[in-house]
Amino acid sequence: MDAQFWTYLLVGVTFSLYIGIAIWSRAQSTKEFYVASGGIHPVINGMATAADWMSAASFISMAGIISFLGYGGSQYLMGWTGGYVLLALCLAPYLRKFGKFTVPDFIGERYYSQTARTVALICAIFVSFTYVVGQMKGVGVAFSRFLEIPYDLGVIIGIGIVFFYAVLGGMKGITYTQVAQYCVLIFAFTVPAIFISLQATGNPIPQIGFGSKTLDGVYLLENLNQLSVDLGFEKYTDINRTTLINVFFITAALMFGTAGLPHVIVRFFTVPKVRDARISAGWALLFISLLYTTAPAVAAFAKVNLINTVSNAKYAEMPQWFKNWENTGLLEFDDKNADGVIQYAADTQMNELTIDRDIMVLANPEIANLPAWVIGLIVAGGLAAALSTAAGLLLVISTSISHDLLKKNINPKISEKGELWAARISIAVAVVAAGLAGLNPPGFVAEVVALAFGLAASSFFPAIILGIFDKKMNKEGALAGMIVGIVFTTIYIFYFKPQLGGPGLPENYLFGITPEGIGTIGMVINFIVSLIVSRVTKPTPNKIKDLVESIRYPK
Amino acid sequence: MKEKYWKKNILYLRILLTIWFISSFGFGILFAEDLNSIFLGGFPLGFWFAQQGSIYIFVILIFIYVFLMNKLDKEHNLDE
Numbered sequence: 001m002d003a004q005f006w007t008y009l010l011v012g013v014t015f016s017l018y019i020g021i022a023i024w025s026r027a028q029s030t031k032e033f034y035v036a037s038g039g040i041h042p043v044i045n046g047m048a049t050a051a052d053w054m055s056a057a058s059f060i061s062m063a064g065i066i067s068f069l070g071y072g073g074s075q076y077l078m079g080w081t082g083g084y085v086l087l088a089l090c091l092a093p094y095l096r097k098f099g100k101f102t103v104p105d106f107i108g109e110r111y112y113s114q115t116a117r118t119v120a121l122i123c124a125i126f127v128s129f130t131y132v133v134g135q136m137k138g139v140g141v142a143f144s145r146f147l148e149i150p151y152d153l154g155v156i157i158g159i160g161i162v163f164f165y166a167v168l169g170g171m172k173g174i175t176y177t178q179v180a181q182y183c184v185l186i187f188a189f190t191v192p193a194i195f196i197s198l199q200a201t202g203n204p205i206p207q208i209g210f211g212s213k214t215l216d217g218v219y220l221l222e223n224l225n226q227l228s229v230d231l232g233f234e235k236y237t238d239i240n241r242t243t244l245i246n247v248f249f250i251t252a253a254l255m256f257g258t259a260g261l262p263h264v265i266v267r268f269f270t271v272p273k274v275r276d277a278r279i280s281a282g283w284a285l286l287f288i289s290l291l292y293t294t295a296p297a298v299a300a301f302a303k304v305n306l307i308n309t310v311s312n313a314k315y316a317e318m319p320q321w322f323k324n325w326e327n328t329g330l331l332e333f334d335d336k337n338a339d340g341v342i343q344y345a346a347d348t349q350m351n352e353l354t355i356d357r358d359i360m361v362l363a364n365p366e367i368a369n370l371p372a373w374v375i376g377l378i379v380a381g382g383l384a385a386a387l388s389t390a391a392g393l394l395l396v397i398s399t400s401i402s403h404d405l406l407k408k409n410i411n412p413k414i415s416e417k418g419e420l421w422a423a424r425i426s427i428a429v430a431v432v433a434a435g436l437a438g439l440n441p442p443g444f445v446a447e448v449v450a451l452a453f454g455l456a457a458s459s460f461f462p463a464i465i466l467g468i469f470d471k472k473m474n475k476e477g478a479l480a481g482m483i484v485g486i487v488f489t490t491i492y493i494f495y496f497k498p499q500l501g502g503p504g505l506p507e508n509y510l511f512g513i514t515p516e517g518i519g520t521i522g523m524v525i526n527f528i529v530s531l532i533v534s535r536v537t538k539p540t541p542n543k544i545k546d547l548v549e550s551i552r553y554p555k
Numbered sequence: 556m557k558e559k560y561w562k563k564n565i566l567y568l569r570i571l572l573t574i575w576f577i578s579s580f581g582f583g584i585l586f587a588e589d590l591n592s593i594f595l596g597g598f599p600l601g602f603w604f605a606q607q608g609s610i611y612i613f614v615i616l617i618f619i620y621v622f623l624m625n626k627l628d629k630e631h632n633l634d635e
Contacts, residue, residue: 066606071587074605078579081610085575088617089568093624207607211596219597237602239588248584273635275625282617289610296606552561555633 006376007146014184014380015161018177018387022165025173030420033170034101034399035269040175042276046283048175049267051182051388053080053258053284054291055131056138059185059385064357066299070228070236072247073299079251081285081292083258088281091259092268094468096277097551101269102396103262103460104404110467111475112544114409119482121404123459124262127452128393128400129434131263135390136438139383145328145362146379152439158387159435166391166398167428171270174391181384186290188381193294196301196368206297214304224300227307232346236300242512249517256523257453260460263392266399274554302360305367310353311344318342321366330356330363394434398427451493454515458485458522466530471548477534485526492518560631567623571616579609 027033040048058080066073098106104124108117136155143154165173190206197209201220214220225235234240258264267284268277310318315333325331332354333342344353362382365374402423407414414422459482466473466481493515496504506514513521582590587601595603628634 071602071605074583074602077606078583078609081613082575082579085572085613085616089571089620208596210607211598211603213597221597221599221602237591237599239591239601241588244584244588248580251580251584275621275628275635278617278621278624282614282621285614285617289614293607293610552564553557553633554628555635 003372003375004147006373007379008376010373010376010380011147011383014180014384017180018161018165021176021180022169022173025169025176027168027170027172027420030403030416030423032172033420033423034403035266036170036172036175038099038270038272040270040272042271042280043283044175044179045267045271045276045280047182047287048178048270049264049280049284050287050291051178051185051384052267052392053264053288053389054185054385055389056135056142056382056386058291058295059189060138060142060358060361060382063295063298063302064360066296067303067360068357070234071239072243073296075247075250076254077292077296079254080258081288082251082255084281084285084288086255086259087264087268088278088285090468091265091464092277092281093274093554094551095265095464096268096271097274097554099269101266101403102399103265103464104400105408106467107460107463107478108404108408110544110547111463111478112541113475113479116463116475116479116482117404117408119479120460120463121400123455123482123486124400125397127261127455128263128396129430129437131452132390132393132397132430132434133437135386135393136434138386139390140438142379142382142386146375155435155438158383158390159431159438162387162391162394163428163431166394166431167424170423170427171395174395175270177391178388181388182287184384185381185388186287188377188384189291189298190294191377192365192368192370192374193298193301195370195374196305196364197297199368200301200304206301207293210297210300220300220304224304227304227311231307231311231344236303245512246514246517249511249513249520253457253517253519253523254453256457256461257455257519260456260464261452262400262456262460263389263396265464266396267392298364299360302364302367305364306355306360307344309367310342313342315340315342319366321363324366325359325363330359390434394427394430397430398423401426401430451490451515454489454493454519454522455486457519458489458526462523462526462530466527468548468551470531470534471545472534472540473530474534474537474540476537477530477532480533481526481530484529485522488525489519489522492522556631560627560633563627564624567620567627571620575613575616578604578612583609 031037062076095106100106104117104120107120136158139158140151140155143149144151165177193206194204197206198204200214201209201212203209203212210220212220214223221237225237228236268280271277271280334352336352342353343350345351362378365378402419406422407419463478463482494500495502496515583605587605590601591599593600
């Protein structure tokens, strides 16, 4: 039985599972639709949060990026996990006590202002929409590469599935499907990693195998450092001083951005109590860390395997997978000196092999000669990661429209039933819009995902933190801070991203910070502006001070 | 009474977030190069903190916080 068969089988089985769960967990009220009635067990919520959080990028691309950056890839590992400490300690318990449905809800009430609510609402929709289009693209790519289904049809199948369970089940349906998706994706990610670690070092735990000796008695990382130097690259574990400041700022922007992303925050509204919100963040990070500590191990193993297989080997003797991946364009061999041997080197004049970073996860089972069903598993896992994140994001878009815009802004008298229908219709429209954008991905989508973290860090994070920890923070301060933070960050990114048509040159970066890390500066500016403006304008009304007081205590 | 609870909470946050900062931005980034001369099995220590250690510490920090706060809630009769 070949890989194609296993892929169809595993994708078919997992998709039927998601649909089954959706039918079983239909939402009956707006509270069920928005926050699953606030009745989710903290461990279940932790699992759902982990699936919500880990996207196609975490599953497919991250290990590959680390593989090529070595130490430099650490910014993603620390950045996309460290934010959970902030969430657990500084946000989740208090927002749970506040007990509403959305982030704009909190901003609107805490800052007693429809304008603040609307600013938050626009940010939430913008951040979520750019992110979701990327997921749709991931679904299309997974289908087209592995099942030989055209990209467009792949996207349409993906839309169909998400449409079904998101429209029907709302947060309740999404939560339970996300739990299933977490199980699928973590199994799919760790099984090949265990096999590979066992093959290379005899240790089944990749996190330990990664620091162990290979079968020929040399430490894996030492071997990798040596291979890298031989090919003209920097040592894998070495730290490049010139970019260290940038690593610092990118890590920070990703951490603070994580803690400000609406689709993550909203998950903590679904548990019954304040103490559940705290522990739930702990479970979420534990589940996430299973993948995040395995990924750097996969990165190192895959790099060693790849170099050993292809470097200075005869092209004619390459295994079948090499030819297969050449057909997809993810591997390209250009025999510049016509000697029939593959030269892989840092020097671009000499290098003959172009490797797409995604291949490190996708082709890993084949490179390591793993059984065919493992390849099917990787596809099912990648799809689970993309679909679970897409569903969580679409829910944020839909609640922003039906709850924050319609119910709180336009028509407060709308009935419960009417609001539920509005929520369903808006999620349906959002699914279709995201799908259409995924069919014709605007070129800038990938670039704008970086913007999502920067925006979340420079807008939501300070407004929420100050809303909880600073009673004197008023409407004027928060609004001024959010607007200055967003505007600064957006302008910097657009100015310095050539892909967005920006004229800025890297030598003019502020303190050498790339657009990916500028959200950190935007956040600091937001904090400063908020604090100054709040101290010279009208004080916060007493009613709001009481509200802040009340969210600080669980009871 | 309630003020004491909040002050203690802030104290916990200060301590835990300091550890959070040192283990990631400190050991994983700013001092990583110096730590790299120490080895943990095959791992240079700075590299290990950046790609493994900091993440383990993050998880542990949250569970410690949960433990401390549950205790504090009880002491102040604020648990739900």
